[in-house]
Amino acid sequence: MFYIRCPYCEEHRDEQEFHRVAEANLVRPSDPDGCSDQEWGEYLYFRKNTRGEYNELWVHSVGCRKFFNIQRNTETYEILNTSPV
C-alpha cells in the first residue's frame, strides 16, 4: 500500500484515491494540420517506457480531482516528488 502526497490537498492519501493518467509534459504540436503523420502519431500514441526515474501525470480522482505531476522510479516504485501541474 502506498501513500501519495497530493500537492493540492497537501496531504498524504491512500493510493486508492489516485489514478495514473499518462506520461507527463507531453507537448501537443502547435500546428496539428501542418505537422507530419509521424509527428502527430508520436504525440498521440507513442510513450516512453522508462526503467528508472519517470515523470507521470496522475489525478487525485477520489479527492480534489486535480491533475498533478509525479516523479517516481518505475523499478523500485519510490516516489521522488509530486508537484502541481
Add this chain to the structure above:
Amino acid sequence: MIQMVTSNMLNDTQHPDEKNTIKPALYALMDQCTSGDVAMESPVVHTAIANDGIQNNGIKVVEEAFLSHLVIRGNVNDQDFISAIETAASMRLPEKLQTSQGAHATIYWVSPDEWLIATNKDAFETEANLREKLSGHYALVNVSGGQTRLLLSGSNSHRLLHAASPYDFHLSNFPVGKVITTVFARAQALIHRKSIDEWELIIRRSFSDYLALWIEDFIISC
C-alpha cells in the same frame, strides 16, 4: 420555471484574463422544485437510514434529506469572487480541507477552486441570490438532486469509518471542522467532522442505495 437573466458572465470563447472586457451574457436559472404536486423522494427512502435512522451499539446513521446542495467554482485569487460569495452567504469561504458553519448553511472546501454549499434554505433562492452578487469567471451548479447528506454519530462512529475508508480519522489528524473527499466503502464520500462524535457524509445519489445498505449491514452486525 426557468428564468433567463442577463449577467456579466464569460462566454465559452473568453479567457478569464479578459475580465474587463466581458459583455453581458444570459444564463438560465432553473427552479427544480416548481410545484407541490410532485412528491419529492429521498434516494435512501427505501432503507432504514431514512426517517428516524438506524442505530446499534453506539453508532447511529440518519439521513438529512432534501437539503439544497450547490457547487461553486472560481478563482481563489479573484477578490471580487471571494467577496461576492461571502456577501451573498454571509459566511467566510473555508480554507483548504476546512468548513465554515453558518446558521442555515455549511460551506465545504472540495478543491482549491471548488466549494460545496449545503443549506436548508431553498436552492432556487440561494442560487439566485449568489448569481446576483457574482460576476466574471465562475461556475455555480445546483446539485441538490444528485446527492444527499447522512449524519453519522455515536461513541463508536469511528469504527464505521475505519471499516469504510483507508483514511486516518484520529482526532490528531482529523480535528473538528475538517473535511475530506475520500474512498468510502469502495465508493466515494465527502466526510466532515462536525463534532468529536458527529460526522457528516455527503454521498452521490447513484451510490446511495449501495452505501445505505452497506451502512445498514455494518450497523446491524457491529
